[in-house]
Amino acid sequence: MAKPKSFEEFYYSKTGRTCNVKDVVDYSKKNHGNYTPFEGAMFCPECEKAELFLVRETSGKRAHLKKKPSSSHDDTCSYIYEYASKTTIQNYVKGLTNSQIQDKLNSIMHILFKVKNQKSNILIKKNISNSKNNSSPMLIPEVKKDVIELKSLRRKSLSSW
Ligand SMILES: [Zn+2]
Incomplete structure (x- = not known):
């Protein structure tokens, strides 16, 4: 099976727009680590089905988004491959x-x-x-x-x- 891909963009279900992970990181920096407005509203930018969560920046890795293990992509979504x-x-x-x-x-x-x-x-x-x-x-x-x-x-x- 393909190893899980990370996402830099996501579909923001509250506005119907595609946003960048940077938007979430910036918001959370300004709000003491809180990013509630985005929680539960970040989805795969392609199929808009798989729900994503924020993986915060560590010393070796930039902040990125990952798919929640409980949710899945559409069958035709290229992120599965x-x-x-x-x-x-x-x-x-x-x-x-x-x-x-x-x-x-x-x-x-x-x-x-x-x-x-x-x-x-x-x-x-x-x-x-x-x-x-x-x-x-x-x-x-x-x-x-x-x-x-x-x-x-x-x-x-x-x-x-
Ligand atoms: Zn997808």
């Missing part, structure tokens, strides 16, 4: 036709657009659910011997694309 290796991504892209690459990029643009442009959130979401056939554009198949495994793309690296 291990990150794809560079070779896997390269091999996968090599095997695609130009129009397949275009489709993939379009879907990914929808995800990025959803994060960057909160106002049209609802509209974009509608488009995504219409166009997707049950799998996230963040997932790519990896062929291992005879087994095809789905691996997820790192969201961070997408922004630089």
Whole structure:
């Protein structure tokens, strides 16, 4: 099983916006370690189903968010999967036709657009659910011997694309 991923962004259910872990940390610093307004309202930025909690900064690690063990991601959420290796991504892209690459990029643009442009959130979401056939554009198949495994793309690296 994939090792648990940490989150820097989250879906804030009280406002319907995507926020950064920094917002929570800043708030808690100003309020003597308290972050009640965020508690129980932080969810996975992709599926918005899995509930997250704050892991505070330690000497070796920055503050980040983790999934509560009691809650789980949507079946199609790419956070369930291990990150794809560079070779896997390269091999996968090599095997695609130009129009397949275009489709993939379009879907990914929808995800990025959803994060960057909160106002049209609802509209974009509608488009995504219409166009997707049950799998996230963040997932790519990896062929291992005879087994095809789905691996997820790192969201961070997408922004630089
Ligand atoms: Zn999720």
